[in-house]
Amino acid sequence: MVEAVQGAKVVVTGAGGGIGAALARRFAAQGARVVVNDLDADGAKAVAEEIGGIALPGDAATIVTEARDALGGTVDVYCANAGVGGDGGDVGEPLDERAWALSWDVNVMAHVRAAHALLPDWLERGSGRFVSTVSAAGLLTMIGAAPYSVTKHGAYAFAEWLSLTYRHRGLKVHAICPQGVRTGMLDASGSAGDLVLRPTAIEPDDVADALFRGIEEDRFLILPHPEVAEYYRARATDPERWLGGMNRIQQQWEATR
Helix, strand or coil: CCHHHCCCEEEECCCCCHHHHHHHHHHHHCCCEEEEEECCHHHHHHHHHHHCCEEEECCHHHCHHHHHHHCCCCCCEEEECCCCCCCCCCCCCCCCHHHHHHHHHHHHHHHHHHHHHHHHHHHHHCCEEEEEECCHHHCCCCCCCHHHHHHHHHHHHHHHHHHHHHHHHCEEEEEECCCCECCHHHHCCHHHHHHHCHHHCECHHHHHHHHHHHHHHCCCEECCCCCHHHHHHHHHHCHHHHHHHHHHHHHHHHHHC
């Protein structure tokens, strides 16, 4: 058992399936009281019933107050897990501004709004934990998915900012950055996901394992795929070489389309 989360009051967004459901199950197994949020009301209810939690369907960006009330007035851990994938068009294709706007709203602004609602109470009592499901795309990038890549960079930057700004005031922040995970989002990633992500894809439970190890070790950056650390290092130390390698993957993908 992880002492830091025993008896905690936890909110997990996007928890009707995939990574979110795995996180909700793991927190509940550790003795936490869990609010299960998802736009998919049936999915949220099913997971909540399974773990003895509280189903709270709806938009992740607007549920903090309702979740706090459902948990008796306090949220100890907030998992900003809800996200959208998809692409925004390739060169020569029409610009899909709706895809960009949706990605920005769900992948970044939902995190900002949640933190804005939670921080006053957390800072007053000197404790709180914000878990951001980012993606390795937030550290690196993803071919064929400009809005996803850009907004996941934004989600990572926001989590990083929260940590450096408030860690001395008791806020714990964790940024989870997996590569491929066997979820509906991977299935929807198309041929790019099949090429880049599926060969090393892991299960949602593996992501939960990595997070709980990170909580025990008090680590900000959670890498369910450890090799991402080396890719991130290569990107920082030799960006030209890294970009050239990514471009070769892009060309390989284009050859299959």
